[in-house]
Amino acid sequence: MEYVLKTENLTKEYSHNRVVDEISLVVKQGDIYGFVGKNGAGKTTFIRLILGLANTTSGSFSLFDGENIFKARRRIGSLVESPALYNNMSAKDNLNMYCAMLGIDNKKVDEILSTVGLKDTGKKKVRDFSLGMKQRLGIGMALVGNPDFLMLDEPINGLDPTGIVEIRELLIKLKEYGKTIFISSHYLGELEKIATVYGIISKGKLIEEITAQELSKKCGKRTVIKTDNAEKAKKIVTSLLKTNNVAVGADGSLYVRENIKDIGVITNELFKSGIVVSEISNEENSAEDYFIKKMEEN
Amino acid sequence: MVKSLIKSDFMKLKKSRSLIICCIVAVCLGAVMALLYVNAWNTMGENIENARELMMQMGIDGETIDSAFSVLPEPYFWSYANIMLSDGSIPTFAAICAGVFIASEYSMGTIKNTISRGFSRTKIYVSKLMVSCVTIIILGIAYVIGTMAVCAIFVRGGSEISAVQMLLSVLSYIFLFAAMASVYLMIAVIMKKTGVAIAVSIVIPAVISSIITIITYSNNEFSQVAKYWLFNTPSFVEKMCIDGQAYIPLLISVFYFAVSTAVGLTVFKRQEIK
Numbered sequence: 369m370e371y372v373l374k375t376e377n378l379t380k381e382y383s384h385n386r387v388v389d390e391i392s393l394v395v396k397q398g399d400i401y402g403f404v405g406k407n408g409a410g411k412t413t414f415i416r417l418i419l420g421l422a423n424t425t426s427g428s429f430s431l432f433d434g435e436n437i438f439k440a441r442r443r444i445g446s447l448v449e450s451p452a453l454y455n456n457m458s459a460k461d462n463l464n465m466y467c468a469m470l471g472i473d474n475k476k477v478d479e480i481l482s483t484v485g486l487k488d489t490g491k492k493k494v495r496d497f498s499l500g501m502k503q504r505l506g507i508g509m510a511l512v513g514n515p516d517f518l519m520l521d522e523p524i525n526g527l528d529p530t531g532i533v534e535i536r537e538l539l540i541k542l543k544e545y546g547k548t549i550f551i552s553s554h555y556l557g558e559l560e561k562i563a564t565v566y567g568i569i570s571k572g573k574l575i576e577e578i579t580a581q582e583l584s585k586k587c588g589k590r591t592v593i594k595t596d597n598a599e600k601a602k603k604i605v606t607s608l609l610k611t612n613n614v615a616v617g618a619d620g621s622l623y624v625r626e627n628i629k630d631i632g633v634i635t636n637e638l639f640k641s642g643i644v645v646s647e648i649s650n651e652e653n654s655a656e657d658y659f660i661k662k663m664e665e666n
Numbered sequence: 667m668v669k670s671l672i673k674s675d676f677m678k679l680k681k682s683r684s685l686i687i688c689c690i691v692a693v694c695l696g697a698v699m700a701l702l703y704v705n706a707w708n709t710m711g712e713n714i715e716n717a718r719e720l721m722m723q724m725g726i727d728g729e730t731i732d733s734a735f736s737v738l739p740e741p742y743f744w745s746y747a748n749i750m751l752s753d754g755s756i757p758t759f760a761a762i763c764a765g766v767f768i769a770s771e772y773s774m775g776t777i778k779n780t781i782s783r784g785f786s787r788t789k790i791y792v793s794k795l796m797v798s799c800v801t802i803i804i805l806g807i808a809y810v811i812g813t814m815a816v817c818a819i820f821v822r823g824g825s826e827i828s829a830v831q832m833l834l835s836v837l838s839y840i841f842l843f844a845a846m847a848s849v850y851l852m853i854a855v856i857m858k859k860t861g862v863a864i865a866v867s868i869v870i871p872a873v874i875s876s877i878i879t880i881i882t883y884s885n886n887e888f889s890q891v892a893k894y895w896l897f898n899t900p901s902f903v904e905k906m907c908i909d910g911q912a913y914i915p916l917l918i919s920v921f922y923f924a925v926s927t928a929v930g931l932t933v934f935k936r937q938e939i940k
Contacts, residue, residue, distance in 0.1 A: 419782035441784030452775030471670030
């Protein structure tokens with residue numbers, strides 16, 4: 369399969385206000401696609417368009433290499449905003465009812481309840497559940513029917529730290545089973561632990577798509593050295609550290625893509641070579657910082 | 667796929683507390699109303715002829731006298747069942763159930779579970795329509811059961827109308843109730859909020875019925891309008907069946923059913939689900 373989701377200039381307008389603005393992206397099979405953006409950036413609207421809950425203004429999208437849209441949606445499990453549950457029913461009844469709706473066997477209901485940590489809720493009605501329990505059940509509902517593609521909008525909202533870890537492990541396990549996951553979250557740190565591709569959205573526009581590998585390259589630890597002769601300094605630092613991760617930046621600073629432990633030794637060697645070091649510092653740039661910076665730029 | 671949708675909708679209906687409560691209230695109310703009519707008949711029944719004569723002496727015309735006494739059913743099983751089916755209580759219960767059952771899908775957000783799993787909106791609507799129709803018929807049966815329980819004790823069996831006319835009347839009621847269910851579904855889909863849907867479903871038909879009644883009484887040219895308003899038609903069913911006009915309630919039902927389904931479905935297909 370070439371792709372699970374492909375959008376082309378997907379746009380949604382409300383009263384001439386573009387909430388989703390010509391988004392073109394591709395989610396490949398096996399990806400965990402992290403959809404990052406501020407509140408109101410258009411993440412949920414984008415998901416609602418794909419799931420058929422809202423109508424597109426222009427642009428198009430296709431699922432599973434262009435499969436019939438209704439059939440394709442049968443292969444998607446989703447959680448959009450708050451979990452949609454029948455409050456007068458137990459967790460098990462909610463799942464049983466959902467199985468009946470999809471016309472599938474309810475044999476795996478207990479397994480799903482166990483997976484999302486709700487197997488001991490018995491006949492307790494959903495109305496008496498905590499926010500975290502409802503969120504877990506919402507994820508459980510998304511898992512009914514063993515879907516190939518999961519679209520989860522803020523799935524760890526309201527979960528306690530243990531719940532967050534459990535859901536993270538569950539998502540990693542699902543990826544190992546070959547599932548594709550599209551996940552939007554404000555918890556950038558959490559997203560960073562599982563996503564393989566990121567899409568950064570701001571004011572309805574997709575401003576960057578970046579793989580986890582590219583992101584780590586952009587965000588890793590680094591040492592910045594400001595000198596009066598960057599090229600000469602580069603040769604010395606490369607030779608001392610025995611690394612190729614040294615580059616001269618556009619601003620004339622020397623960038624080493626790792627933290628140098630013995631800053632004093634480097635400074636001393638550069639000084640001996642007649643190079644004046646005006647500044648030397650170790651920096652650490654997290655993915656979270658990167659996303660925030662990107663979103664603020666736009 | 668529609669089969670599984672209908673199955674799950676009936677599962678929800680089975681678990682619906684509002685249906686159970688409405689059924690219990692319908693049985694009780696049916697019994698109480700029947701008791702009131704039985705009591706009224708016992709009090710007045712023997713003196714009806716005297717009352718008629720008295721009213722005629724007072725110069726009241728025959729039609730008005732007949733109309734005044736038509737409120738009291740004849741002392742037969744069928745007469746009681748007929749007046750109960752046409753008194754407007756069943757649509758009220760149905761309006762409540764449809765409001766809770768359909769509009770709550772929006773307020774709880776569960777409708778998005780169905781749509782996002784690839785069910786076409788037409789199929790979803792058809793499924794809800796079927797459940798709504800069954801609900802109103804269940805409520806009708808519950809109401810009549812309450813009435814019949816009282817009648818079994820106080821009223822003699824039989825009927826003044828023929829079995830065929832009775833069957834036609836029952837069929838007419840079923841069709842009319844199905845059309846009402848369709849109207850309530852349309853309102854619930856448009857309103858999307860449980861309370862608003864129930865209020866609109868009860869108030870709007872009642873207001874329109876009142877306006878029609880006022881127009882009918884104030885102008886003879888419009889005397890026939892009332893029977894074409896879906897929520898008034900049940901009052902005319904028995905007479906229409908006796909007069910060989912059973913097709914009229916059938917046509918009225920089909921018209922309202924078709925129009926409300928078309929409007930409801932069009933709205934639902936364009937609707938953005940939150």
